[in-house]
Amino acid sequence: MDNYTFAYAVLEVQASLDQRLLKVKQGLRNYEVSVLDIEKFYFGPMPTGQFDELVITTRTSSGKSKVHRFNCNSGENGMVSLVEKLAELKPSADLRKFSREEALSQMSVADSSKIALLALPVVVSFVFFLFLLPMFLHGIDKGSATIKLGDLITLTEFETRNLTVHGSLLTQCLEEKTTKKGRTTTKFFCPLVDESWQSGEPVPVLAQIDDIPDEEFNALFERTEFKGVLRNILWEGPSSSTKDFFVKEYGATMAPQVLEFEVNGDTSNDLFIFVGIFVFVELLLGGITFFMIRKNFS
Numbered sequence: 001m002d003n004y005t006f007a008y009a010v011l012e013v014q015a016s017l018d019q020r021l022l023k024v025k026q027g028l029r030n031y032e033v034s035v036l037d038i039e040k041f042y043f044g045p046m047p048t049g050q051f052d053e054l055v056i057t058t059r060t061s062s063g064k065s066k067v068h069r070f071n072c073n074s075g076e077n078g079m080v081s082l083v084e085k086l087a088e089l090k091p092s093a094d095l096r097k098f099s100r101e102e103a104l105s106q107m108s109v110a111d112s113s114k115i116a117l118l119a120l121p122v123v124v125s126f127v128f129f130l131f132l133l134p135m136f137l138h139g140i141d142k143g144s145a146t147i148k149l150g151d152l153i154t155l156t157e158f159e160t161r162n163l164t165v166h167g168s169l170l171t172q173c174l175e176e177k178t179t180k181k182g183r184t185t186t187k188f189f190c191p192l193v194d195e196s197w198q199s200g201e202p203v204p205v206l207a208q209i210d211d212i213p214d215e216e217f218n219a220l221f222e223r224t225e226f227k228g229v230l231r232n233i234l235w236e237g238p239s240s241s242t243k244d245f246f247v248k249e250y251g252a253t254m255a256p257q258v259l260e261f262e263v264n265g266d267t268s269n270d271l272f273i274f275v276g277i278f279v280f281v282e283l284l285l286g287g288i289t290f291f292m293i294r295k296n297f298s
Helices: 077-089 100-106 112-140 214-222 240-250 270-297
Strands: 002-008 011-017 021-026 029-034 038-045 051-059 065-073 145-148 162-166 174-180 183-193 203-209 225-230 254-263
Touching: 002 077, 011 065, 011 077, 029 051, 029 065, 038 077, 038 100, 051 077, 065 077, 112 270, 174 240, 203 240, 240 254
Parallel strands: 002 065, 145 162, 203 254
Antiparallel strands: 002 011, 011 021, 021 029, 038 051, 051 065, 162 225, 174 183, 183 203, 225 254
């Protein structure tokens, strides 16, 4: 049995071949291909030029067919030697004299590189849509409601997240400063509690207060009514580091699930921003995909 070693991306692939069996160990996976069952094989560069691919089709005595694909970095000597040995054992199955497209057609095998190229923008679009989903849902939310904080924290379903909340702000706040292009903006996170809340009880809501003048910020602590947006869609909400700050610095007890309420939050333009960003990304992906298909498959 002859042994071969070659690289695929960062993996070291080990293979062995004799007249009966081809064995390949790639990462944690092991493959075995019966040489007797091999109908056809093709080896050559993938359209991107970065990797080479060995495609083997087999058919057992019972008529069951299967496609096997093995990849390596371009020009790996170990894989080249393996393919040469395979050609000696199964010369009638060797389709290397044909182009990749023609060989795969004879094997009735789909071109995985083309499938991957077409699937990539779909996957990226789906991931990007999930990333923007909170913005989309806030954007189509045109409702509004007034609610007491004690009632808010008991809700499990929300008809709207544009709320006017009755409660009070505590003065123990987290101040976050961000400097960009020479301009510093300040964001505050302050506990928002109802009138029955007692010191030592869990904090159920953190109010996010974006950059406002000091006099407006100080005036908030005199108010008992706050208009804004509840940020609790998917991953929205205060970060772990934000909640840990209140525990470590103020000895606060945080509720198991702390809500985030953006005081004076405005989602009126979220839908337009979502559409603009998503359309731009789709056009960009479409253009890149079209260019890559023309470059690699025309």
